[in-house]
Amino acid sequence: MREKIRTGQPFTTQVLNYRRNGERYWLHLDVQPLRDPSGEVTSFLAIENDISQSRRHEQRIAVQLEVSKILAEAISIEQAIPLLLETVGKSLEWHAGAVWMKDTKADELMLRAFWKNAAVEMRPFEQVCRSLKVVKGQGMLGRVWETGVCVWEEDLAGNEQCPRSQALQASGLHGALCFPVVKDTEFLGAFEFISTSVEFSDTEMLGILKSIGSQVGQFVVRKRAEAALLVANRLNQAILDGTRYSIISTDLDGVIQTFNSGAESLLGYRAAEMVGIKTPEVIHDAREVVMRAAALTAELGVPVPAGFETFVAKARIRVPDEGEWTYIRKDGTRLPVLLSVTGLTNAEGALTGFLGIAADITERRRFENELRMAKEQAESANRAKGEFLATMSHEIRTPMNGIIGMSGLLLETKLESSQRDMVDAIRTSGEALMDIIEDILDFSKIEARRLDLVEETFSLDAVIDGVVDLLNHKIQSKGLTMGVILDPDVPLSMRGDAGRLRQILFNLMGNAQSSPTRERSIFSSAWLGDRVETTCWSSQ
CATH class of the missing domain: 3.30.450.20 (PAS domain)
Structure with a gap:
């Protein structure tokens, strides 16, 4: 000039x-x-x-534009706050500023950023600010916190109720203004600015600053939500990457949206090759898909086309679908999996996509096959044993009958006393061995599933007489007597397995005559209308 x-x-x-x-x-x-x-x-x-009015108007427009630009470009609260503080301070042509944010745990305002004009020395004020803890209702900051409205102090240093008045005076500071950072009705923090001169209130500027406080509040809440979402996403990603299961999600059209590290390891594809490009059809056996589509068509009663719809037909109607499938790896090898498919929904409950979780069941299949083979081998060995015992018991019984019969005939001849004792021992041993063979034969037939009951007409008294005739000699040789009582109502002609009945009677009478005491064995049969009840007992 x-x-x-x-x-x-x-x-x-x-x-x-x-x-x-x-x-x-x-x-x-x-x-x-x-x-x-x-x-x-x-x-x-x-x-x-x-031009004061027009200059202030230009200031207001400029500061709003700068604030909007910073909020649009900043990636975090920590990056935005210092820039906002300096930009607003310089635009207002004030000399110092601070940002205070609410600490919800301690319920107090904490200093988050401090800015000052480099040409102004204000160490006392800065030191007080850095150690100050603001309580609701105390001082200018406390009043803004309590009321949620802007405060303009033309000369804060002269306000004796101000906790920082001495520091303000020592630093040559006077005018002050403070506006809240809010989101709707939630108080989040406050901006304050200090000037070296007395500053007269500007109502229009206070309106602009209130608007800026609301903008910053929305930004803070949004960034906090984004940070929380980022933490949740990282946790979810860690879970996805840490599991051995293959996790694949798609949109409604079947295009893959998520392909976790488990899927990469299982299938050999990289996520970059699949996400946004492929559908799950690429990892499935086409023939298996066609067969499954036909089965679903029959099950659901509506046509299910072979393809991606085969995997999600049940999930579309909100029914989880779990089944065994064959996955085909990138290298062409195949592996069995257990696949569970469910629908993904938004907050309103609308279907937004599908989620498939698959587990490799190769080891389970191998274990099942080994278990089945072991079971078949054990059953085969058991059948072979039973068949062998059944055959051998039958083959042994034939010569034993000859031994017992011949020894019986030999006992009817003239024998010396010692010879008779030896022949009788042979017969007795043979009969005992025959009993053992009969038991082995029965058990082996049961194990071999070859024990069949014969249904034929037989005479009950003939069966009983046969048992009595066979055992009478042995019982008499022990000095015992045997009697038979047959109920008159018992029909003489019956249908059943005469051989099995004969064996039961042999066992009953054998147990009775084997008692070491001298007892009388009595065999009794009674007709109970629909069955014969047979009893054998012994008495002195």
């Missing part, structure tokens, strides 16, 4: 002035030189225009 005046050139400029009460105002000067007839500058004519 001095150079323009020295050279006599016209110029325009803006000048900051102060009124007697200390209020600042801006003038626009239009200076024109006045010349004499010879052209020499003799004086200057200055035209003043108070």
Whole structure:
């Protein structure tokens, strides 16, 4: 400006002035030189225009634009706050500022950022701010917290109720303003700015700052939600990557959206090859899909086309679908899996996609096959044993019958006493061995599943007489007597397995006559209307 005046050139400029009460105002000067007839500058004519209002309007627009730009570009709260603090402070032409955010755990405001004009020394005030803990209702910050409205102090240093008044005076600071950071009705924090001069309240600027506080509040809440979502996503990703299961999600059209590390390990594909490009059809056996589609068509009663719809037909109707499938790896090898498919929904319950979780069941299949083979081998060995015992018992019984029969005939001949004792021992041993063989034969037939009951007509008294005849000699040789009581109502002709009945009677009578005491064995049969009840007992 001095150079323009020295050279006599016209110029325009803006000048900051102060009124007697200390209020600042801006003038626009239009200076024109006045010349004499010879052209020499003799004086200057200055035209003043108070532009304070228009300048403040420009300030408001500029600060709003800068704040919006910062909030749009910042990636975090920590990055945005210092930039906002400096931008607003410089735009307002104030000299220091601080951002205080609410600590929900301690229920107090904590200093998050501090900015000052490098040309102003304010160490006492800065030190107090860094150690200050703001409580609701105390001081300018506390009042903003309590009321949620902006506060403009023309000279905060002169306010004796201000906890920082001494530090403000020591630093040469006076004017102050504070506006809240809010989201709807939730108080989140506050911005405060300090000036070295007395600052008179600007109602319109307070409105702008209130709007900025709301913008910052929305930004803070959004970024906190994004941070929480990021943590949740990282946790989910860690879970997805840490599991051995193959986890694949798709959109409604079947395009893969998630392909976890378990799927990569299981199938040999990289997620980059699948996500947004392929559908699960690429990892399935086409013939198996066709067969499954036909089965689903029959089960659901509606046509199910072979393809992606085969995997999600049940999930579309909100029914989980679990079944065994064959996956085909990238290298063409195959593996059996147990696949569970469910639907994915949004907060309103609308279907948004599908989730398939698959587990490799190769080891389970191998174990099942080994178990089945072992069972078959054990059953085969058991059958072979039973068949062998049944055959051998039958083969042994034939010569034993000959031994017992011949020894019986031999006992009817004239024998010396010692010879008779030996032949009788042979017969007795043979009969005992025959009993053992009969038991082995029965058990082996049961194990071999060859024990069949014969249904035929037989005479009950003939069966009983046969048992009595066979055992009478042995019982008499022990000095015992045997009697038979047959109920008159017992029918003489019956249908059943005469051989099995004969064996039962042999066992009953054998047990009775084997008692070491001298007893009388009595065999009794009674007709009970639908069956014969047979009893054998012994008495002194």
